[in-house]
Amino acid sequence: DAKTTQPNSMESNEEEPVHLPCNHSTISGTDYIHWYRQLPSQGPEYVIHGLTSNVNNRMASLAIAEDRKSSTLILHRATLRDAAVYYCILDAGGTSYGKLTFGQGTILTVHP
């Protein structure tokens, strides 16, 4: 099964952009890349997802490398409410359809 690798932690200052990297070198051609975040004592919250092209929504942007072996979640202006654990997830296809593989997550700290 394809796995993801993320840095254990990152720090940012409020109102500055944040780039959260994720490596998924064994990704298959049908795997979607999802990002979720989790606040303490809450369930994960959907942030963004994509397949091959870069994606933008009101929360963030997702930049996917041309070879799809890595991706970056971009928070354009970090706020204190963005402090959370961010998970990069591969949504498997083929015979593992529907089976999610979670990375270890990156703890994002945002300083005022």
Add this chain to the structure above:
Amino acid sequence: EAQVTQNPRYLITVTGKKLTVTCSQNMNHEYMSWYRQDPGLGLRQIYYSMNVEVTDKGDVPEGYKVSRKEKRNFPLILESPSPNQTSLYFCASSLYPPRVRGYTFGSGTRLTVV
């Protein structure tokens, strides 16, 4: 409000006493799944279901059972709980196919087996 509801939120039980954690969603989602979260291990998938009467194993299915008799409900059953099943459990749901929509997670069930 569109949501995934888990019950109970907290549960302390004794080894070997059968228990069920319920999960219900009101979004008419086909796909539902259970995860456990342990310190240092992140979230690991236990079971998932693509639709009614269709279930499949995730990464850590041992010691758990599930059923999907109705679209909205996906209960997690521990026939004989053991202390190593002490964990934080999350249920999630999504439209089908799940990869083209985000997943909605419940608020979690913290289970302690003594």
